[in-house]
Amino acid sequence: MIAKSLRDNRRALAWWSAGICAFLAVYMSVYGSVRENPETYSGIAMDKFPGPLKDLMGGFQDFQTGAGYLQSVVYQLFVPMLFIVCATLLANRIIAQPEESGTLELVVTLPVDRRRLVVERWAALVLSLLAVACVTLAVAWAVSVAVDMGVAFDRIAAAHTGVFLVALLFGTVALTVGAATGRKMLASAVVGVWVVTGYLVVTIGRSVDAIAWLKWLSPFHYYAEGRPLYDGLPVGDYLVLLAATAVLALTAVLAFDRRDVGV
């Protein structure tokens, strides 16, 4: 089952890896010119994103240092979002998409326990995302060395691990909604709403007291606030992400085991 899911995913995985790598290469290679003209580029960045928009982009602190640039341009918004979209699309292939297209009906009549079916396909999702994460990490590291960013490998790896965990969490959210309802649009919508509100809460919402407590519900809080690029692996925060993922995956298994398929 796992091998089959991985084989089915291979084309998508190749494209996503290639896409994210291309993004990393293009954006990170600009760093060379940023470092040479720090004032200009910081200024441009500040002008381009005034006030709240700047908050939204993570504040652009120390844009001209390697870690700052990497955080603002790569790990703040774009790469996590690309990963989350990739994870959600792959997760929808586990239950909701085959259920809507009708291919799941034959699969659930096979001599495979439904709980095992969900667990194995989820495991394939984990491995798929891990593959994309490893490939893109290697490229990120290579480019950072090439343009002499001066960020240690373990810091980049720590940030990348966070991206992987956040994407896996949202992928598992999609799986759980799909496993419980069999509806792809609903699963994607839940992920979308959670991503957007979660992200807003930890960026713009940080200064608004009334909603500041919501950050505890935002996966991004456990990802970016630990500042992995500066301080290394935030073990506690990442464990929270993992635990939440495990609870969601278990919910998916139980929900799918209980319900009618394809009605």
Next chain:
Amino acid sequence: MTAVVQAEGLTKYYGRRRGLEDLTLDIQPGEIFGYLGPNGAGKTTTIRLLLDVIRPTRGLVRVLGGDPRDPAIRSRIGYLPGELALEGRERAGEYLRFLGRIRGGVAASRIDELAERFEADLSVQMRKLSKGNKQKIGLIQAFMHEPEFLILDEPTGGLDPLVQQEFLALLREVRKSGRTVLMSSHVLAEVESVSDRVGIVRDGRLVAVEDVAALREKAVRRIELHFDAPVPAADFQGLPGVRDLRVEGAGVRCTIDGRPDALVKAAARHTVVHLVSAEPDLEEIFLTYYSEEEGHRDRQESA
């Protein structure tokens, strides 16, 4: 011997919509059971309950002596879904081998043999298969592991006549080897040639289970006779089993309820140039076979 299918009071509601109500049915080993009914009557609901795709609202279902929720029970079943969906870039042959592995191993030669019989091309990507070719792949995967119990939902949909013949031949082989088949259809003609018994389902209820021979005797047939000269209407009036009689010159049209014996003997007194006997369709069987029951129920309701 334990029954292959045992259903008692099996009921399924989708929310408030009724899918199946109070189904009680036994299917014995070695039997080919035809499951008939118009679209939306509850055939697919029954089949999905037997395979644990959906769960009963109430009632009991046992398949091959166990709970279909048990994967070991499902490994002994072959299933062709009514609306088989196959998609993706994967080639049909690869998918069949995958299904074979999950079902505990199927020899490649067995898959090739079935593919040859159905003239299916296994090297085609599944998304490019036509409806008929998808159906062939569906039949191959249902038969390939030689299951004890075959559940086929509308198996002949989309098949051309030659492949249908091959399918019926395969069914006869299955019966000869003592295995059991449940096949659904909305066309009586499709199941009557191979079935031992037929169950008829309508509006979510099993309204009758009959031997095929008995059903055929009860079935209504539309008959048209043409003679070489005009015939007197009186010769055909009042014959047992003859209804809706219309005599127009040299032509006689009627429907026959049961045996056509009396009509044939009456016609034999004239020179018959042409005879048409239309296969009874299910609707007509419903109209006659169940009009009595319906009338009875109506009277009870109005009382």
